[in-house]
Amino acid sequence: MPSVAFEHVYKRFGATRVVEDFDITVADGELLVLVGGSGSGKSTILRMLAGLEQVTSGTIRIDDRDVTALPSRERDVAMVFQDYALYPHMTVRENLSLGLRLRKVPRREIDRRVEWAGSILELVPLLDRKPKELSGGQRQRVAMGRAMVREPLVFLFDEPLSNLDAGLRAQMRIEIGVLQRRLKTTTVYVTHDQVEAMTLGDRIVVLADGRIQQVGQPIELYRAPVNKFVAGFIGTPRMNFVEGYLGEELGATTFSADGARVKLTRALPLAPGSSTAVTLGVRPEDLQLSTSDGSASPAPDTLLGRVVLVERLGGTSHVHVDVGAHRLMAAVSDGALPQVGDHVAVRVPSDRVYLFAADGRALP
Amino acid sequence: MRAEERSGWLLAAPYSAFLATFALYPIAFALVLVFLKWDLVTAPAFAGLDNVRLLAVDGRFWQAVVTMFVFLSIHIPLQIVTALGLALALNRPLALRAFWRAAFFLPVVISGAVVAILWSNLYATDVGLINHLLARFGVRPVSWLTDPVTAMPAIAVMVTWKNVGFYVIIYLAGLQYVPRSCQEAIEIEGATAWQRFRYLTLPSLLPQTLLVVTLSTINGFQLFIEPYVMTGGGPLRRTYSLVLYLYTNAFGYQKMGYAATIGVALALIIGVVVVLQRRLIGTADAQ
Amino acid sequence: MKTLGRVALYLALTLAALTFIYPFLWMASTTLKPPLEVGTLALVPDHMTLDNYRTMWARAPFGRALLNSALVATTITAAVLVFGSITAYAIARLRFRGRPALNAVTMAILLVPGQLTLIPLYTLIVQLGWIDTYAALIVPYLFNATAILMLRQFFLQIPQSLIDSARMDGMSELRILFTIFWPLSRPVLAIVAIFTFMGSWNEVLWPLLVVRDQHLMTLPQLLTVFALGGGAGTMGVSLASAMVLVVPVVVAYAFLQRYFIESMAGAGIKG
Numbered sequence: 001m002p003s004v005a006f007e008h009v010y011k012r013f014g015a016t017r018v019v020e021d022f023d024i025t026v027a028d029g030e031l032l033v034l035v036g037g038s039g040s041g042k043s044t045i046l047r048m049l050a051g052l053e054q055v056t057s058g059t060i061r062i063d064d065r066d067v068t069a070l071p072s073r074e075r076d077v078a079m080v081f082q083d084y085a086l087y088p089h090m091t092v093r094e095n096l097s098l099g100l101r102l103r104k105v106p107r108r109e110i111d112r113r114v115e116w117a118g119s120i121l122e123l124v125p126l127l128d129r130k131p132k133e134l135s136g137g138q139r140q141r142v143a144m145g146r147a148m149v150r151e152p153l154v155f156l157f158d159e160p161l162s163n164l165d166a167g168l169r170a171q172m173r174i175e176i177g178v179l180q181r182r183l184k185t186t187t188v189y190v191t192h193d194q195v196e197a198m199t200l201g202d203r204i205v206v207l208a209d210g211r212i213q214q215v216g217q218p219i220e221l222y223r224a225p226v227n228k229f230v231a232g233f234i235g236t237p238r239m240n241f242v243e244g245y246l247g248e249e250l251g252a253t254t255f256s257a258d259g260a261r262v263k264l265t266r267a268l269p270l271a272p273g274s275s276t277a278v279t280l281g282v283r284p285e286d287l288q289l290s291t292s293d294g295s296a297s298p299a300p301d302t303l304l305g306r307v308v309l310v311e312r313l314g315g316t317s318h319v320h321v322d323v324g325a326h327r328l329m330a331a332v333s334d335g336a337l338p339q340v341g342d343h344v345a346v347r348v349p350s351d352r353v354y355l356f357a358a359d360g361r362a363l364p
Numbered sequence: 365m366r367a368e369e370r371s372g373w374l375l376a377a378p379y380s381a382f383l384a385t386f387a388l389y390p391i392a393f394a395l396v397l398v399f400l401k402w403d404l405v406t407a408p409a410f411a412g413l414d415n416v417r418l419l420a421v422d423g424r425f426w427q428a429v430v431t432m433f434v435f436l437s438i439h440i441p442l443q444i445v446t447a448l449g450l451a452l453a454l455n456r457p458l459a460l461r462a463f464w465r466a467a468f469f470l471p472v473v474i475s476g477a478v479v480a481i482l483w484s485n486l487y488a489t490d491v492g493l494i495n496h497l498l499a500r501f502g503v504r505p506v507s508w509l510t511d512p513v514t515a516m517p518a519i520a521v522m523v524t525w526k527n528v529g530f531y532v533i534i535y536l537a538g539l540q541y542v543p544r545s546c547q548e549a550i551e552i553e554g555a556t557a558w559q560r561f562r563y564l565t566l567p568s569l570l571p572q573t574l575l576v577v578t579l580s581t582i583n584g585f586q587l588f589i590e591p592y593v594m595t596g597g598g599p600l601r602r603t604y605s606l607v608l609y610l611y612t613n614a615f616g617y618q619k620m621g622y623a624a625t626i627g628v629a630l631a632l633i634i635g636v637v638v639v640l641q642r643r644l645i646g647t648a649d650a651q
Numbered sequence: 652m653k654t655l656g657r658v659a660l661y662l663a664l665t666l667a668a669l670t671f672i673y674p675f676l677w678m679a680s681t682t683l684k685p686p687l688e689v690g691t692l693a694l695v696p697d698h699m700t701l702d703n704y705r706t707m708w709a710r711a712p713f714g715r716a717l718l719n720s721a722l723v724a725t726t727i728t729a730a731v732l733v734f735g736s737i738t739a740y741a742i743a744r745l746r747f748r749g750r751p752a753l754n755a756v757t758m759a760i761l762l763v764p765g766q767l768t769l770i771p772l773y774t775l776i777v778q779l780g781w782i783d784t785y786a787a788l789i790v791p792y793l794f795n796a797t798a799i800l801m802l803r804q805f806f807l808q809i810p811q812s813l814i815d816s817a818r819m820d821g822m823s824e825l826r827i828l829f830t831i832f833w834p835l836s837r838p839v840l841a842i843v844a845i846f847t848f849m850g851s852w853n854e855v856l857w858p859l860l861v862v863r864d865q866h867l868m869t870l871p872q873l874l875t876v877f878a879l880g881g882g883a884g885t886m887g888v889s890l891a892s893a894m895v896l897v898v899p900v901v902v903a904y905a906f907l908q909r910y911f912i913e914s915m916a917g918a919g920i921k922g
Contacts, residue, residue: 051552052548072552085546085549087550089567368745371745371747371824372750376749376750378734379734379737379753380749383756386772386791387760390772391768394767394771453660453663453664464667466908467672468668470672470901471671473853473904474675475853475896475900477855478871478897481874483674485678485886485890486677491886525671530916533916607766610766610770623770627767627769631764
């Protein structure tokens, strides 16, 4: 039985359309990530699920129960807020137990659950402190504990790691992942950070302008993005994009753009002699660099360029190459690296190339 | 620095002189007066601790003290409930919000004397507005200001009416600081509107409530023009406030020393009460 | 369902607002009623009359009292603004050895209830021979601790660079205060002006102590004496006298209520 279902959910604020036709089913125990930039509608969707925003049209079901008209407190969901929303005048223990106290859960059961959550999240020594005495990471864990203690049907996370520094963020990300696997509670997780999305999500929903761009497992989105937005959003470092034209040349499909020419080994239905405007996309990690003396004519799938910047990150390096009027970045493993000013040959493997039509759609 | 130092002293000189004359000297002299007997006509006479001894056994003084506590025990809870209720009602996007706020605050800007005279007439037994309205509902007229049981409560209600707008502003300001996400969180946790008020809003407003209590107390102990105008202190001295007693001793009986002693006692009582309130309410800790 | 809640809310608010406004309306209408109609609930009198006002005006010098109040309140307000600014400027921006002490004393003063100093101040006035003079009404109020603290807080936020460059141009401190600080301080000056003026306009206890002569009485004082002394006779007349005090305030309040609220609420909290 699916745990959460959004059926053709729309949200409008006055004349502004914020969410359009959000239709997704979240399986029981799944961690679904909603990812996108600001204004993508991801937070609004989460808040509609929480009951904090009204649905303009459509239905939301939790465990097959229509909750669309129900107030938050009757939905049996628990939410972790971006600013943690801890009650400032209550101790950690009181923060954790309030939800249970409100529902008149027996004292012994409350204590048991608080101890349980406290020990998993290492909050036991902090139980009698007030939120203002806690660090950011500790507050975040209290917020999670508060959600866990309720043993709800669904966990909702609203960018819970955004207010933490990078090191803590990475650590907490792992803890959340481990915790969710262990508790097996259905979770909807909102973030703008695609690394969090890729590492935590069983499935990811990429949103832009209130619309679903693509849904799928992280690796699907990485390997087979359906449009330019998803391709550019998922995967770090970001995919290289070059605008140009597809044409037929000597029986092979060729991509050309301002002095760069790459022959592709796929057959595309093109009218002979025509040229179609496309964007070519290729991931930095798929580009192959080799030295060149700048004069020899390159292989059909190779471009010539000059190195303008080398960023050494330790295990990997980012090499920025100017090819004609375009700049490409290649991610290579640290080893024999070219210097700034060197001529290099950049090989664009045809099977790793993505083509996007003028409207952003991926071409097969 | 020397020029600045000089300018500083110069510019601050008038104020310093003023403070010395109209602030520090009176405070010091008030304490001196406690030990004097003076009617302003003849020369002051040293009276030792006579004034203090008299005060300790002065039934009228202690009755006035009790009267003040009776007043406060009605006024303060009424003030808190009314101000908080109105503030909660106003704390949302509302048409004409500025109008409502202005309406509640109106009596605050009006002179206490006017309010006292107005309410004297409202409370008037035969022709007062309140009894008129009650008559519409078949209720017999109540002698609000002449019945010993109702006189002080009547004044307490009036003073609440006069000042509630001020405390509404204080509570409104406090309500802005209850974080929105906490309100949403507690709702998701299952709180009804009442539970949200009890567990989140009210505790968050503790500093404001303390302020309301403190200011109402200080204000209440200074009650003068209302009993002076409306009841003259009666009936049966039930509305005889401490300041009224001070006034009567000074200008009715010409006993400056004794009146000053009452003033000092009043200041001490206010100080003690306010500190106690801070302790009691402040310990139910808040941010 | 939600609309029902909203309707109930607006109903409750209207009822509440009425309890605050209606008494004044009733007061106004009573003053326009002949003695026979006084006490009826009707807001509009059957026979409107200005007799109450005529009587009141004839029986006691209300015109004079209005002038007295205006004179006293205006003088005090002007003094508080000017002297208060000078003092606040000194305490806020000039470094001199007495500064912390002055600051501390100013804040401490606010903790002392007025009743403590009431009698000594009165005896001081008597000894100065100021009974029944404008001096008695004005001088004790020339400096206002709340105003000074408020102005000080504002002046603290003005950048030091403005003062430094002005000094380099050779400006005296007073010049700096009035040509640079004052234009920047309009909001806080307005706030101070309002609560000072209103405080003085409404003050009744002090005038009752130091003024006996009817011709020197302030408006609230005369009105109190009038109402209590039986000079009023009927409710209509005593309320008419109250109206003289109230109407200017209500008119000003109607136009400036935001400033009134900000001013008097702010001052009350600081005090």
